[in-house]
Amino acid sequence: MPSYQTPGVYVEEVPLTPSISGVGTSTGGFVGVSDGAKMPVAPDGTPYPLAAAGEPVQVTSFEQFKRHFGDFDAGNQVLAHSVYGFFNNGGSVCWVARVGDLDDLAQVNGVLTKFAAIDEIAIVAAPGALDDAVQTALIDHCADLNLQDRFAILDGQRVTTVTKAAIMGGLTSTSDYAAIYFPYVKVRDPATGKDILIPPSGLMAGIYARVDTLRGVHKAPANEVVRGALGLAYQTSKAEQGVVNPDGINVIRTLNGAIRVWGARTLGASDNARIRYINVRRLMNFLRESIDEGTQFAVFEPNSDPLWQQITRSVTAFLTRVWRDGALFGTQPEQAFYVKCDASTNPPEIREAGQVIIEIGVAPVTPAEFVVFRIAQFSQIPTN
Known part of the structure; x- marks a missing residue:
């Protein structure tokens, strides 16, 4: 951490959480x-x-x-x-x-x-x-x-x-x-x-x-x-x-x-x-490939809680953007997806094998293939 000797305002640059970009889907x-x-x-x-x-x-x-x-x-x-x-x-x-x-x-x-x-x-x-x-x-x-x-x-x-x-x-x-x-x-x-x-x-x-x-x-x-x-x-x-x-x-x-x-x-x-x-x-192909390419930063990093939190932040930020684009179902991000990367998904035997396990669940939006209108006939239009 820098040492400050005189009063004043100091601006520091801190490393950002690696971001995940969506891969192309139309080639x-x-x-x-x-x-x-x-x-x-x-x-x-x-x-x-x-x-x-x-x-x-x-x-x-x-x-x-x-x-x-x-x-x-x-x-x-x-x-x-x-x-x-x-x-x-x-x-x-x-x-x-x-x-x-x-x-x-x-x-x-x-x-x-x-x-x-x-x-x-x-x-x-x-x-x-x-x-x-x-x-x-x-x-x-x-x-x-x-x-x-x-x-x-x-x-x-x-x-x-x-x-x-x-x-x-x-x-x-x-x-x-x-x-x-x-x-x-x-x-x-x-x-x-x-x-x-x-x-x-x-x-x-x-x-x-x-x-x-x-x-x-x-x-x-x-x-x-x-x-x-x-x-x-x-x-x-x-x-x-x-x-x-x-x-x-x-x-x-x-x-x-x-x-x-x-x-x-x-x-x-x-x-x-x-x-x-x-x-x-x-969409699942897109998510898999984007997350695969976007989390390559984790390879050879120390397999511990700081890495798990960094992975979780990156994947969560990416899926939040996907949800905002309308690709995932739910009015809140918590309803649309979850990301889990912690000690429960990475017990000692997994860490010893050199693996990091990230559990991700998503709720994709399905198309309105059958649009059904239910029409009833009334002798008098209801007032409420």
Whole structure:
């Protein structure tokens, strides 16, 4: 402590409790097919080189995508439209890797292995991949115990029969680290001047990013307009959606003159042991990753009460901000979350093992999926 010799006012700087910042939630990771048939021309008059197969490339605009993977073209149709739809619907950054065949599990797994090393990826999609083994690989990638910081968006099968078996095909997963969307979406293809059908996953990744930016990851990415959509491959009725919604199949529908996302469930919606809603799972991913990265200061610190208090203050301050943003339920912070890091969670045997145990509980806000108005008829309006 400083020694003061003369009267006066002294200002001291004290170390602050390390703060936890929220991680990004809207960076996409796309796997798709591109043969580089229509590459734009560089300033020197030669075509830009096609990106190497299996190598992820960071892309921040569709113009940049074209320089690496080519313009709208038959050999690039699905991937180009999906990435364009991502940016058009609100996405800002994504990583793209090309493969020769989306049904080749080895090629897709090779890309996913490289995606695992890119920490900022939070949304993963392989637009047009309908093989159940490939879709399962996307899910397993996101649910991997070494990651659990990303979410898979899958495309439903191209069918006109609205049943779980038809839309899911051979996929049997009930993971809450993925969501599936139906049907395909109609867009205008600049290369041919005609309308074509594309898988919804790329557009949905953009909608996830848009909602994250405007409202937050805790807001369900539903009741949102699909920008660029001119129609749908199939017009699902309310009754038909009622058949598949409980199984976690999210339907895109034409409602009130607009094409809207009309579902917000994970594939685990029918499993009571899983998280039902997309926004709740993605919020939990966000909290886990943010707290993980924000508490790295604790590594190798003396494992005692001062450290436990510092961790508690940091995590509490972070969760209080999350609660104020509307992501947690409760009128007071005490109703929304709790943080416990003390001698009860860190007994001698835990400390001897070099571990610090922090117990955290949160109450996420779930979406108002069913809004019910109860209307009664009175012969006379009550006065009180």
